[in-house]
Amino acid sequence: MSAPADETDDVMDASPHQTQTEPQPEPQSEPLLPDAAPAARSRPGARRTALVVVPLFAGLVAAGAVGGQMLWAEIEGSEAAAPRFFCWNAEEAADPSDCPKPRGADGLAWVLPSFRPDRLDCVDELELNPDYNRPVMWTCDQVVGGQPVSVTYSQVTGQRAALRYFDKMHGDSRVATRSADGRSEVFRWAPSQTPAGDWQVSLLLRDAPYAVTVVAPTAKDAERTLEHRVRIRPPDARRAVELT
Numbered sequence: 001m002s003a004p005a006d007e008t009d010d011v012m013d014a015s016p017h018q019t020q021t022e023p024q025p026e027p028q029s030e031p032l033l034p035d036a037a038p039a040a041r042s043r044p045g046a047r048r049t050a051l052v053v054v055p056l057f058a059g060l061v062a063a064g065a066v067g068g069q070m071l072w073a074e075i076e077g078s079e080a081a082a083p084r085f086f087c088w089n090a091e092e093a094a095d096p097s098d099c100p101k102p103r104g105a106d107g108l109a110w111v112l113p114s115f116r117p118d119r120l121d122c123v124d125e126l127e128l129n130p131d132y133n134r135p136v137m138w139t140c141d142q143v144v145g146g147q148p149v150s151v152t153y154s155q156v157t158g159q160r161a162a163l164r165y166f167d168k169m170h171g172d173s174r175v176a177t178r179s180a181d182g183r184s185e186v187f188r189w190a191p192s193q194t195p196a197g198d199w200q201v202s203l204l205l206r207d208a209p210y211a212v213t214v215v216a217p218t219a220k221d222a223e224r225t226l227e228h229r230v231r232i233r234p235p236d237a238r239r240a241v242e243l244t
Contacts, residue, residue: 085240096240108136108153111210111238114231115140115153125152133157144225149216151230156209163187166202166211176206180227183234191219201226207235 084092087099088110102110105124109115115122117138125137137154156162167174170189177188185206191199199219203226204211212230216222 084243086243087240088238092243093240096236099239102238103135103155105136105138108138108155108210111205111208111233112153112212112231113233114151114229125154142229144216144229145221147217147221149214149221149225151225152213152215154211154213156204156211159204159206159209162204162209162211166204169200169213170202179203179232180230181232184232186232191222193219203230205232208238 082094084094085096085099087093087096088102088107089100091099093099102108105117109117115138117140120140120142122138122140125139126132126134134157135155137152139150139152141148141150143149163174166187166189170192173190173192174187175189177186178184179186187204187206189202191201194200194215198215198217199222200213200215201219201222202211202213212226214222214225214230216225
């Protein structure tokens with residue numbers, strides 16, 4: 001290790017013309033420093049170091065305190081911003097799985113938002129036909145494109161029984177596809193004619209026990225109503241939606 005540049009004159013000869021003398025044993029001194037070196041506290045470098053290090057250390061401490069407060073605030077903020085969910089039955093929950101499965105007319109309106117008995121002319125089919133065995137079944141009359149159509153929204157008891165029912169109604173035309181908005185997987189049947197001469201088309205959700213049947217004067221009207229008027233809530237929102 002070499003000595004600092006401002007301390008080399010104390011250990012070198014004053015002039016190259018002076019007579020060489022026998023080296024004398026050096027007195028015991030602080031290792032690696034010449035005897036005439038000033039004390040550490042009196043060296044200009046030490047003062048400069050202190051002037052730099054002390055404020056820097058204080059700054060680091062202050063920055064650490066501020067950073068800790070910001071981190072703690074972020075942690076508290078993240079805890080305060082934990083997501084909350086609004087269930088189909090108007091309750092709040094920490095997770096959609098905490099919400100019960102949709103049921104009844106309210107559950108039907110949640111899964112199929114186009115079912116609006118408060119705005120449309122709807123009747124409860126189970127009151128008119130007590131022998132029907134579906135848990136929920138409503139038919140709403142409306143006008144689409146100047147044509148009268150009826151849309152039946154229902155909750156089915158089971159997928160196999162529902163598939164047999166709609167296969168019998170529409171014939172061998174079932175296809176596995178997606179809803180008009182592309183977000184739900186459904187079974188869909190091609191339009192078939194009723195004994196009264198109208199046309200009917202149906203779909204059944206593949207991952208939930210809900211079905212829709214549209215009856216209209218023409219096959220085109222029935223399909224247009226099913227594609228553009230029937231709304232299905234996507235699978236990840238069947239029980240709840242996140243509150244914002």
